[in-house]
Amino acid sequence: MGFYFAQLLTGLANASSLFLIASGLSIIFGVTRIVNFAHGSFYMVGAYLTYTLVTMWSGSVLGFWGGVILAAAAVGLLGLVIELTILRRIYKAPELFQLVATFGVVLIVQDVTLAIWGAEDLLGPRAPGLDRAVRIMGEPIPEYDLALIAIGPAVLLAIWLLFHRTRWGVLVRAATQDREMVGALGVNQAWLFSAAFVLGAFLAGLGGALQIPREAVSLQMDLSIIGEAFVVVVIGGMGSVSGAFVAAVLISVLNAFAILVFPQISIVLPFVVMAVVLIVRPYGLFGKPGSEHGAPEEPDQPLTLMSQRSAMVLATAVALLALSPAVAADFTMILLVDVMVATLFAVSLHFMMGIGGMVSFGHAAYFGVGAYGAAMAVKFFDFGMLPAMVFGPVCAATAAIFFGWFCVRLSGVYLAMLTLAAAQILWGVTFQWQDFTGGDDGILGVWPAKWASSDQVYFYVAFVLCIGGIWFLRRAAHSPFGYTLRGIRDSQTRAEAIGINTNLHQWMGFALAGGFAGLAGVVFAFSKGSVFPDSLGIAQSIDGLIMVLLGGIHALAGPIFGAVAFVMIEDWVTRLDYWRFIFGAIILIVVLLAPDGIAGGVRRLLRAVKGGAA
Amino acid sequence: MTHVLEVRGLSKSFDGVHAVRGVDFDLTEGEFLALIGPNGAGKTTCFNMLNGYLRPDAGSVRLRGAELIGRPPRKIWRMGVGRTFQITATFLSMTVLENVQMALISHHHRVFDLFSRATRLYVEQAMALLELVSMQDQARRACSELAYGDLKRLELAIALAHEPALLLMDEPTAGMAPSERIALMALTAEIVAKGGVSVVFTEHDMDVVFAHAHRILVLNRGELIAEGSGAEIRANPLVQEVYLGGGTSFVQEGAHA
Numbered sequence: 001m002g003f004y005f006a007q008l009l010t011g012l013a014n015a016s017s018l019f020l021i022a023s024g025l026s027i028i029f030g031v032t033r034i035v036n037f038a039h040g041s042f043y044m045v046g047a048y049l050t051y052t053l054v055t056m057w058s059g060s061v062l063g064f065w066g067g068v069i070l071a072a073a074a075v076g077l078l079g080l081v082i083e084l085t086i087l088r089r090i091y092k093a094p095e096l097f098q099l100v101a102t103f104g105v106v107l108i109v110q111d112v113t114l115a116i117w118g119a120e121d122l123l124g125p126r127a128p129g130l131d132r133a134v135r136i137m138g139e140p141i142p143e144y145d146l147a148l149i150a151i152g153p154a155v156l157l158a159i160w161l162l163f164h165r166t167r168w169g170v171l172v173r174a175a176t177q178d179r180e181m182v183g184a185l186g187v188n189q190a191w192l193f194s195a196a197f198v199l200g201a202f203l204a205g206l207g208g209a210l211q212i213p214r215e216a217v218s219l220q221m222d223l224s225i226i227g228e229a230f231v232v233v234v235i236g237g238m239g240s241v242s243g244a245f246v247a248a249v250l251i252s253v254l255n256a257f258a259i260l261v262f263p264q265i266s267i268v269l270p271f272v273v274m275a276v277v278l279i280v281r282p283y284g285l286f287g288k289p290g291s292e293h294g295a296p297e298e299p300d301q302p303l304t305l306m307s308q309r310s311a312m313v314l315a316t317a318v319a320l321l322a323l324s325p326a327v328a329a330d331f332t333m334i335l336l337v338d339v340m341v342a343t344l345f346a347v348s349l350h351f352m353m354g355i356g357g358m359v360s361f362g363h364a365a366y367f368g369v370g371a372y373g374a375a376m377a378v379k380f381f382d383f384g385m386l387p388a389m390v391f392g393p394v395c396a397a398t399a400a401i402f403f404g405w406f407c408v409r410l411s412g413v414y415l416a417m418l419t420l421a422a423a424q425i426l427w428g429v430t431f432q433w434q435d436f437t438g439g440d441d442g443i444l445g446v447w448p449a450k451w452a453s454s455d456q457v458y459f460y461v462a463f464v465l466c467i468g469g470i471w472f473l474r475r476a477a478h479s480p481f482g483y484t485l486r487g488i489r490d491s492q493t494r495a496e497a498i499g500i501n502t503n504l505h506q507w508m509g510f511a512l513a514g515g516f517a518g519l520a521g522v523v524f525a526f527s528k529g530s531v532f533p534d535s536l537g538i539a540q541s542i543d544g545l546i547m548v549l550l551g552g553i554h555a556l557a558g559p560i561f562g563a564v565a566f567v568m569i570e571d572w573v574t575r576l577d578y579w580r581f582i583f584g585a586i587i588l589i590v591v592l593l594a595p596d597g598i599a600g601g602v603r604r605l606l607r608a609v610k611g612g613a614a
Numbered sequence: 615m616t617h618v619l620e621v622r623g624l625s626k627s628f629d630g631v632h633a634v635r636g637v638d639f640d641l642t643e644g645e646f647l648a649l650i651g652p653n654g655a656g657k658t659t660c661f662n663m664l665n666g667y668l669r670p671d672a673g674s675v676r677l678r679g680a681e682l683i684g685r686p687p688r689k690i691w692r693m694g695v696g697r698t699f700q701i702t703a704t705f706l707s708m709t710v711l712e713n714v715q716m717a718l719i720s721h722h723h724r725v726f727d728l729f730s731r732a733t734r735l736y737v738e739q740a741m742a743l744l745e746l747v748s749m750q751d752q753a754r755r756a757c758s759e760l761a762y763g764d765l766k767r768l769e770l771a772i773a774l775a776h777e778p779a780l781l782l783m784d785e786p787t788a789g790m791a792p793s794e795r796i797a798l799m800a801l802t803a804e805i806v807a808k809g810g811v812s813v814v815f816t817e818h819d820m821d822v823v824f825a826h827a828h829r830i831l832v833l834n835r836g837e838l839i840a841e842g843s844g845a846e847i848r849a850n851p852l853v854q855e856v857y858l859g860g861g862t863s864f865v866q867e868g869a870h871a
Contacts, residue, residue, distance in 0.1 A: 300707035302756050305733075476728050483732040484725040487705045487716055494703040498717040498772065499691040500725055508726070 002137030011256030013145035016152030019248035022232035024203030030176035030239025031196035038102040040222035041109040046208030072205035079201025093595035107584030124212035176239040231270040234417040237287025268428035271421040325456040333455040340466035346547035346559035348516035357489030359416040362423025368536025370396035370518025371525035375443040385449040396518020404510030442532035552597025561598040624673035633659040651833035657816040666690040696773035700785040702765040711753040714740040717775035743771040763794040783815035
């Protein structure tokens, strides 16, 4: 009995840490509708700053708690700087474009942190006065855990008082429900947004600061916490702080007990819980309809077929690509295959997000399932390359049909989060099902057939599959199927009213996008000769998002521009020191200069040139 | 005369409040029927039960003998019921022509076609429909650039695309300038006069109703209180009381609560 109680207390202590970071994320989303990937960075910086301050003032109770508060305040200030210099300029950009900007911030913060504190994990001191364990029902419980259990609800109470007893808090709650209305009432939104961002960053910093006595400070803290923090926010209902608290307790306590039964479950448990909650309550436990979308957008322009000149340019580019093996070196061939794979992946994601309006944070799942499907077919069933290349996309489409059935019932950020949950569950399975997937070691020896084993020949295999796939998806965008998907995105009401089964259609769109992501994954697997779990990881999904959003979500050519630029820049930059910083900076520059993506920027540039000539 | 639509005993209550109670009416082939009543009379509730957005507690709605209750809106559309919305709903990222083409594509069961070019399908039929509502000159414009009155006319063209037997128009002139209202309803009346389609519409603007409706149904507090031609309705003391107020309606309201 005592043991279970101890387990419960551990769960509650974890819940407090998780709540601190999730509450800030929820407040920021509620007011600004920004999906803030940099929230994990705030958390990490809070921890590093506290480490420095607390080791400097070591030993004293005041030094510890003073350090914690000071570090959190500094992170709040960092949040203010980021809001003022970056986010404020792009609030009117397409939905989720800010997400790319915050990811640029993540990369920059990672390298700045590396430069200041080094790559070694740092072990902070324990909290003075709370460094022992007390026995409760015979079990040792760290005093610090008990302090955390008290801090969580205390912070919740403080936020509640702030929101219900101050004018500012009332405005924040009002803005969470209806931003336009608050603006119409004459409230200075810019100021409200900054304040919400600072408060959110402060809470994330505080969450990181309080982790010092519990875990080593490391450069992986940012991305390891962000997934779970999103889950908590979504389960609670985006924008709801008390919802975040309930969700944090739910997840942490469930986890504390589930690991007793099934130790491997902790990786996927939060995502399974989120999936179940979203299926039962599509807006989270305390969320309300209408909180799933950002500011209303300008509608897309009608699709037009390519002008003759663009078609010529495109045909020339494809022809040059086809002829490149004659002149290019082997490493260029490999890079070009990477470019084609990334482009097909991005185009398939764009088919879903841009045309279908279904944002996915977990599109890598189907890329990875395609890759693993082919690899496992080769390894376990002795499939040749070509049959495996058919089998992989079929697996991916099947997975997309399964998860898509749940996902298309939601919309906006909630849909995106359910796709993320699906991807994390698949990733967890791949990571832990060692006997079949090789776990962390992946599957090796997935080589092309003998006739295709030279870089040149494999280039043509990849060329046919990827360019063929891209051509097909482009064609599909102009087909009745694609038009119907766009119609449902524009107006679900109108689509229903002309007899369209919207759920079924979106479901099929999801499956098609998943199948082609799987095709990209298959080409990738055979070009590398191996597959690893990170092919379905969050990072791969985010790469896809960046390609689509940077390229320009409103143009069919957007994902092509985005993917080519992304892979080229990545290939060049990753050879440099501090490449994350440079890459992050490039992302921010593009975001700030071309809020409609590269395709939009190019279009405006062309128009300006034409206008100048006329 | 044959009945296109037969509504019997249609009832719906929300949390114990009777929004619509025992509504019966028939619609004759080629009829242009107005459903009117003061705010909160149950017009929209009634309408949403006809087009499948709301499931009634009791009653039946038959289109040429086939029951509509229990079918989703898209099935009801397939059975030959078109509709326009109080607040227009169109595909804003498409052109005017493409909006009509979409309705035709869906009508011909080609939404899953992955290989044709959507913009090349049913161009002539779509143009003919746009001509019917005098929108042919704006066919290539982006739907997002249209004036509100033009959006309403576009919706009418979309609603007629599958040659419906019945057209349901929810507050067709809401939000329009007075001159546009008359024009839109005159256009609708013309289309009805050509034959093939019958119309039920709800409306606030009495000028529009009396100018065009063949027959008028008056709803008050969820019940049909009168039915007849424009002249009959105008002369009906019960209707006058509801619209002009005799004080009694407030007393009754108190008694209900």
